[in-house]
Amino acid sequence: xxxxxxxxxxxxxxxxxAAVPKDAGLADIQRRTxxxxxxxxxxxxxxxxxxxxxxxxxxxxxxxxxxxxxxxIALLNNRRLQAAFQELGLAQAALVQAGLLKNPIFDFERRxxxxxxxxxxxxxxxxxxxxxxxxxLRRRLAAVDLERTKSQVLADILxxxxxxxxxxxxxxxxxxxxxxxxxxxxxxxxxxxxxxxxQKAGNLNDLALAREQxxxxxxxxxxxxxxxxxxxxxxxxxTLMGLWGADVTWRIESRLPDLPxxxxxxxxxxxxxIETNVDLAALYQRLETAGRQVxxxxxxxxxxxxxLGAHVEREPDGLWTAGPAxxxxxxxxxxxxxxxxSAKARFxxxxxxxxxxxxxxxxxxxxxxxxxxxxxQQVIFYRDLVLPLQQRVTEQALLRYNAMQMTxxxxxxxxxxxxxxGMRYIKALRDYWIARAELEHALAGHVLQETTAGSDSRxxxxxxxxxxxxxxxx
Amino acid sequence: MPTRREFLVSGAxxxxxAMLSPQARGADTPSAPTAAVPAYANLPVxxxxxxxxxxxxxxxxxxVTLPWKVVGGAKIFHLVAEPVEDEFAPxxxxxxxxxxxxxxxxxxxxxxxxxxxxxxxxxxxxxxTVHWHGVIVPNGMDxxxxxxxxxxxxxxxxxxxxxxxxxxxxxYHPHFDELTQLGxxxxxxxxxHPRQPTQPRPDRDFVIMLNEWFIxxxxxxPNTLIMTDFNLFTFNSKVFPATEPLVARxxxxxxxxxxxxxAQDHHPIHIHGYSFAVVETDGGQLPPTxxxxxxxxxxxxxxxxxxxxxxxNPGDWAVHCHMTxxxxxxxxxDSLLLMDVDPGDLNEKIGRxxxxxxxxxxxxxxxxxxxRMALPPNTIAMKGIDYQxxxxxxxxxxxxxxxxxxxxxxxxxxWYQHPDDTVARRATAQELSDDGVKDTGAKPA
Ligand SMILES: [Cu+2]
Numbered sequence: 026x027x028x029x030x031x032x033x034x035x036x037x038x039x040x041x042x043a044a045v046p047k048d049a050g051l052a053d054i055q056r057r058t059x060x061x062x063x064x065x066x067x068x069x070x071x072x073x074x075x076x077x078x079x080x081x082x083x084x085x086x087x088x089x090x091x092x093x094x095x096x097x098i099a100l101l102n103n104r105r106l107q108a109a110f111q112e113l114g115l116a117q118a119a120l121v122q123a124g125l126l127k128n129p130i131f132d133f134e135r136r137x138x139x140x141x142x143x144x145x146x147x148x149x150x151x152x153x154x155x156x157x158x159x160x161x162l163r164r165r166l167a168a169v170d171l172e173r174t175k176s177q178v179l180a181d182i183l184x185x186x187x188x189x190x191x192x193x194x195x196x197x198x199x200x201x202x203x204x205x206x207x208x209x210x211x212x213x214x215x216x217x218x219x220x221x222x223x224q225k226a227g228n229l230n231d232l233a234l235a236r237e238q239x240x241x242x243x244x245x246x247x248x249x250x251x252x253x254x255x256x257x258x259x260x261x262x263x264t265l266m267g268l269w270g271a272d273v274t275w276r277i278e279s280r281l282p283d284l285p286x287x288x289x290x291x292x293x294x295x296x297x298x299i300e301t302n303v304d305l306a307a308l309y310q311r312l313e314t315a316g317r318q319v320x321x322x323x324x325x326x327x328x329x330x331x332x333l334g335a336h337v338e339r340e341p342d343g344l345w346t347a348g349p350a351x352x353x354x355x356x357x358x359x360x361x362x363x364x365x366x367s368a369k370a371r372f373x374x375x376x377x378x379x380x381x382x383x384x385x386x387x388x389x390x391x392x393x394x395x396x397x398x399x400x401x402q403q404v405i406f407y408r409d410l411v412l413p414l415q416q417r418v419t420e421q422a423l424l425r426y427n428a429m430q431m432t433x434x435x436x437x438x439x440x441x442x443x444x445x446x447g448m449r450y451i452k453a454l455r456d457y458w459i460a461r462a463e464l465e466h467a468l469a470g471h472v473l474q475e476t477t478a479g480s481d482s483r484x485x486x487x488x489x490x491x492x493x494x495x496x497x498x499x
Numbered sequence: 500m501p502t503r504r505e506f507l508v509s510g511a512x513x514x515x516x517a518m519l520s521p522q523a524r525g526a527d528t529p530s531a532p533t534a535a536v537p538a539y540a541n542l543p544v545x546x547x548x549x550x551x552x553x554x555x556x557x558x559x560x561x562x563v564t565l566p567w568k569v570v571g572g573a574k575i576f577h578l579v580a581e582p583v584e585d586e587f588a589p590x591x592x593x594x595x596x597x598x599x600x601x602x603x604x605x606x607x608x609x610x611x612x613x614x615x616x617x618x619x620x621x622x623x624x625x626x627x628t629v630h631w632h633g634v635i636v637p638n639g640m641d642x643x644x645x646x647x648x649x650x651x652x653x654x655x656x657x658x659x660x661x662x663x664x665x666x667x668x669x670x671y672h673p674h675f676d677e678l679t680q681l682g683x684x685x686x687x688x689x690x691x692h693p694r695q696p697t698q699p700r701p702d703r704d705f706v707i708m709l710n711e712w713f714i715x716x717x718x719x720x721p722n723t724l725i726m727t728d729f730n731l732f733t734f735n736s737k738v739f740p741a742t743e744p745l746v747a748r749x750x751x752x753x754x755x756x757x758x759x760x761x762a763q764d765h766h767p768i769h770i771h772g773y774s775f776a777v778v779e780t781d782g783g784q785l786p787p788t789x790x791x792x793x794x795x796x797x798x799x800x801x802x803x804x805x806x807x808x809x810x811x812n813p814g815d816w817a818v819h820c821h822m823t824x825x826x827x828x829x830x831x832x833d834s835l836l837l838m839d840v841d842p843g844d845l846n847e848k849i850g851r852x853x854x855x856x857x858x859x860x861x862x863x864x865x866x867x868x869x870x871r872m873a874l875p876p877n878t879i880a881m882k883g884i885d886y887q888x889x890x891x892x893x894x895x896x897x898x899x900x901x902x903x904x905x906x907x908x909x910x911x912x913x914w915y916q917h918p919d920d921t922v923a924r925r926a927t928a929q930e931l932s933d934d935g936v937k938d939t940g941a942k943p944a
Contacts, residue, residue: 212852228837425875431833
């Protein structure tokens, strides 16, 4: 019995000696978020800091917000991210758990002998022998798991930030396009009104009038479509920023930032993206774990059914007997070959997953880099060539109108075409900023989604938000 | 077969001056058939006609007379067909083709019976010829490429030689790639004065070539492919107000010779303040009995009309084509019809989108001359020149006949000074009342 207690004490010491991080790695995540995104994250756990975060969110919401502020609000206020932080708590708990002995099973047995008064009592404390032996390994696995959870939370942070930024640029662009659509509508309205007045004076036929009306009604529809887009953009951001109620009336900086004169550093882009990628790092950790398991599995499978215990027995004669109990399966059939093969397969599987993701990251980074370059060229092309040219076209059209070589209808149509070019410029500028944000996130460790920068459609934005649960453990 | 020179000499020997009697010239009319030989056959030899002595020189407004010299009894002319720049009016220049540096080309002025050798140098980028429109010439001198002669290649000089057997007003122009070459401005007038005039010589003898062009506002090249939609109508390749006035002293005998080498349009030229008679066409003189009084003369495409009148009515008189589209310049072709349209606040609405925009034509286009809106480069206003009573609302085929008493020079005498109370003015209430005019159109107070 003493031996049994001694063993239990040994196990207890084993269990208690490993240090478990008290903040579940939050500080590490905060540090990495700060260095990678320049943003602060907060895990709301009912502390004074929660209150400060809430105040910070409202302070940001009271001013016109830009992309960085939107990201900050989301990082502080998105509840799915907060849910993800709970995973940290869970992983931490698992780590603590891994360091504890399983609660021994207290097996109490009272046997009633035929003689009626001879009270025999038997109880045994049985513990899983393997469990005890594998505590260091379990602790290591749990620690890896915590690391992986941290990586996952960081990935969620990056994903959220990337989504917010892309959505924000969509909103800014749509808000600008909305203004332009209003100008187009004004031009179409003026033309239609002129046509109506001309028809009333007997100077215009019904066909010409109908044509101008069609253009006008279409311009109204076009405006409505963009209005819808702005609503969708705002709601996407409301969701991402975790806002509701009175908080949804935020205002944004009304113009997309101008093209920065200097391009971001694009040197060694693939290598940098690979080095910092969080998902890849998480996969590597799995790979490492799997690698370790390949070596261990044979042993584990052989002894997994070994039970070690202390057996204390009081014989009917009143004598207590105590001794180690051991039950040992004979390894006649399962010598662990299958488990080993399975672990090896698992390792190769992770290895391939790892390699595949690395290939994907490289490809996506290259693609977004090229999109960045192209959209920069397009923006410059619009800004320095097409827009001044369109302005010139409008000016020349006015001169030709003055020379009575052009009608007001054609003149206003020319104006509409100029505004159309302005809208295309805004879209190019938007795509530039989205590509840039994506590259920056890639260099911060984010896995770019398949449909990202350069896919000029609302669908593209939808796809980006397809990973609906930023806190989910995918 | 005798050479042409021998022909001329033998003609002179055989017929002498009698050939050129007024009666002989009347032989142009169908009613007096003579021997079936061309007019240049049996032409007597005359010394080359001299200005001042044999004729009063013509005036080509905005133009010049082609210089000549005499060699061996023949007048020698030299025409150079070449690219030229023409200023249709200040503000509109175009790359055209012309003769001797100008369009229209210099007026060739000779006297009936003059023998000429005309050297034609081609400095155009393509071949050319010269046709002497209306002049009775031997077939090989007629200038139709292919039919009468090989074309003159670029860089070469051809020689034409013939005599002018009858007086009149004719034209010269290419007969090679006519659409391009006439459209680009290659044309000129020929005046053949009578050797023995049957009527008093005119004191003022004007030569005006009519032409039409299309120059898209903002361009500087006549578009010779245009078939009907011309936007410039010129007197001697100028549009009003750049057309030089026709100045005459009161009492002068005035002759105006109109030739028309427009591509597609006849021009009814109307002269204000006068009645006149057409005295000749490019076919010859009209007998006085065949003339009738006119105030407008229709000058068909490819024809000449010469009119005579005595400048007895002093003043500034409009001389213009009566086709209203021909008294406009480049503007005014593709506007909306806004007559009587209530503009509402459209001017402001469109102006917000297009700064500088102005709605015009709401009460007609009479105000266009005054607006002076910004125009494309190298474009002249549809109309608009300030005169003593305001802007003149015409452009294109317009000039002013200025008749003054006691002129000492034919320089532009400026605006006509009207005798007292000879200018239309606002009616006074007394006059309206005296003459019983009731509906005065006055807005109610
Ligand atoms: Cu005309």
